[in-house]
Amino acid sequence: MMRFSVVSLARNALNFNRDWPRQWRSPAPKKQYDVIVIGGGGHGLATAYYLAKEHGITNVAVLEKGWLGGGNTGRNTTIIRSNYLWDEAAHLYEKSLQLYEGLSKDLNYNIMLSQRGVMNLAHTLQDVRDTKRRINANKLNGIDADWLDADEVKDFCPIINTSKDTRYPVLGASLQKRGGTARHDAIAWAYARAADTKGVDIIQNCEVTGINRDKGRVTGVETTKGTINAGKVAICVAGHSSVLADMAGLRLPIESHPLQAMVSEPIKPVLDTVVMSNAVHVYVSQSDKGELVLGAGIDAYHSYAQRGSFHVIEHQIGALLELFPIFSRLKLMRTWGGIVDTCPDACPIISKTPVQNLYLNGGWGTGGFKAIPASGLVYAHTIAKDEPHPLNAAFSIDRFTTGHLIDEHGAAGVAH
Numbered sequence: 334m335m336r337f338s339v340v341s342l343a344r345n346a347l348n349f350n351r352d353w354p355r356q357w358r359s360p361a362p363k364k365q366y367d368v369i370v371i372g373g374g375g376h377g378l379a380t381a382y383y384l385a386k387e388h389g390i391t392n393v394a395v396l397e398k399g400w401l402g403g404g405n406t407g408r409n410t411t412i413i414r415s416n417y418l419w420d421e422a423a424h425l426y427e428k429s430l431q432l433y434e435g436l437s438k439d440l441n442y443n444i445m446l447s448q449r450g451v452m453n454l455a456h457t458l459q460d461v462r463d464t465k466r467r468i469n470a471n472k473l474n475g476i477d478a479d480w481l482d483a484d485e486v487k488d489f490c491p492i493i494n495t496s497k498d499t500r501y502p503v504l505g506a507s508l509q510k511r512g513g514t515a516r517h518d519a520i521a522w523a524y525a526r527a528a529d530t531k532g533v534d535i536i537q538n539c540e541v542t543g544i545n546r547d548k549g550r551v552t553g554v555e556t557t558k559g560t561i562n563a564g565k566v567a568i569c570v571a572g573h574s575s576v577l578a579d580m581a582g583l584r585l586p587i588e589s590h591p592l593q594a595m596v597s598e599p600i601k602p603v604l605d606t607v608v609m610s611n612a613v614h615v616y617v618s619q620s621d622k623g624e625l626v627l628g629a630g631i632d633a634y635h636s637y638a639q640r641g642s643f644h645v646i647e648h649q650i651g652a653l654l655e656l657f658p659i660f661s662r663l664k665l666m667r668t669w670g671g672i673v674d675t676c677p678d679a680c681p682i683i684s685k686t687p688v689q690n691l692y693l694n695g696g697w698g699t700g701g702f703k704a705i706p707a708s709g710l711v712y713a714h715t716i717a718k719d720e721p722h723p724l725n726a727a728f729s730i731d732r733f734t735t736g737h738l739i740d741e742h743g744a745a746g747v748a749h
């Protein structure tokens with residue numbers, strides 16, 4: 334594996350970039366693996382990497398039905414933050430943000446982390462109270478969080494409309510300065526390259542069509558490339574968790590919804606932070622190419638089609654223009670959708686399952702991109718040790734029977 338460095342970049346530039354090797358192998362599947370990870374998105378690839386790095390388990394395959402990062406990892410709006418309300422969620426997402434901060438170095442891959450700050454706007458008195466409560470909770474957990482009043486919001490982001498004449502005037506905002514964005518494809522590719530280097534087989538165009546069991550324990554999977562046996566099978570398929578779990582006779586408390594995003598035509602740098610508003614329901618950042626990257630909430634109906642309805646887009650653009658009249662003459666360039674699996678408490682499941690040797694990582698809803706590094710780390714721990722890492726102990730599947738839910742609807746309210 335050629336390392337990325339100033340020297341290798343310069344040498345390859347002189348050779349017109351003809352000598353770069355492939356970033357990962359494309360092996361045929363073996364008959365048997367210690368662990369099969371289903372799903373080649375960020376979570377699956379990170380899990381495989383940490384299985385090898387932290388636990389020395391390298392006889393691992395990642396099976397992906399399409400191409401790496403072609404699911405939600407390559408469709409999301411790349412917002413990263415850790416300002417969740419409850420301790421359990423705050424600790425998990427904060428660990429993730431910390432891992433993101435060192436990831437380019439750890440994986441020797443530029444993930445283009447941009448800590449430009451994330452602002453969550455407050456538009457009503459109740460919003461203000463909830464936001465301040467969350468800021469206090471964040472501070473108690475050692476997470477950076479500041480309250481900005483309307484004038485400070487305007488100072489921090491001059492193009493935002495803070496006039497009192499709008500439908501929902503901006504009364505203030507929380508600001509997490511360490512929040513921001515990272516390059517989504519780079520996360521998938523960086524973990525794939527690093528996992529492959531450690532001996533993990535990454536197998537694309539390999540759909541899992543069945544999960545084989547013998548006397549209540551999982552023994553392997555059926556795929557479009559044949560039967561593959563495994564000591565352990567780890568599901569990591571974002572919007573298809575219920576479909577995969579059903580193959581093992583497991584019913585999940587998960588609903589699958591479309592979530593859309595879109596980009597405008599590129600413009601000169603005008604917005605150097607991430608702005609989110611629960612009340613008018615839009616969030617926006619500007620990509621390095623100059624496009625505005627926009628998102629909002631889920632479509633209300635269930636679907637596995639990777640597209641959503643027009644009225645959601647219309648509502649979202651209305652909200653954008655209310656906050657940023659300056660964008661009124663911009664053209665939209667592309668819209669797309671992904672399928673997100675949502676749990677009743679807006680928190681993920683990272684857990685062993687009642688089926689022996691079957692593990693589940695899913696239910697990230699609209700906000701799992703920011704969690705990829707920590708999710709991979711703790712899921713790998715759960716698979717390797719057959720017990721949860723302290724950071725995911727609260728996110729087990731049995732919380733839906735014990736009632737120990739972690740209600741993060743407030744912090745996860747806008748899709749992000």
Ligand SMILES: Cc1cc2nc3c(=O)[nH]c(=O)nc-3n(C[C@H](O)[C@H](O)[C@H](O)COP(=O)(O)OP(=O)(O)OC[C@H]3O[C@@H](n4cnc5c(N)ncnc54)[C@H](O)[C@@H]3O)c2cc1C
Pocket residue numbers: 371372373374375376377396397398399400401402403404405406407408409410411412413539540541542569570571572573577592593594628669670671672673697698699700701702703704748749
């Ligand atoms: C429009 C949109 C915007 C979002 N914005 C943000 C954001 O700003 N910040 C944030 O934190 N999160 C955001 N999210 C959520 C985030 O994208 C996801 O939570 C995260 O990417 C999930 O990663 P994953 O690896 O679990 O899933 P994916 O990247 O979807 O990977 C799962 C993979 O499993 C594969 N698969 C499915 N079925 C099978 C099968 N039978 N066999 C083999 N492979 C299979 C799929 O092809 C897919 O590649 C957004 C999501 C969407 C859709």
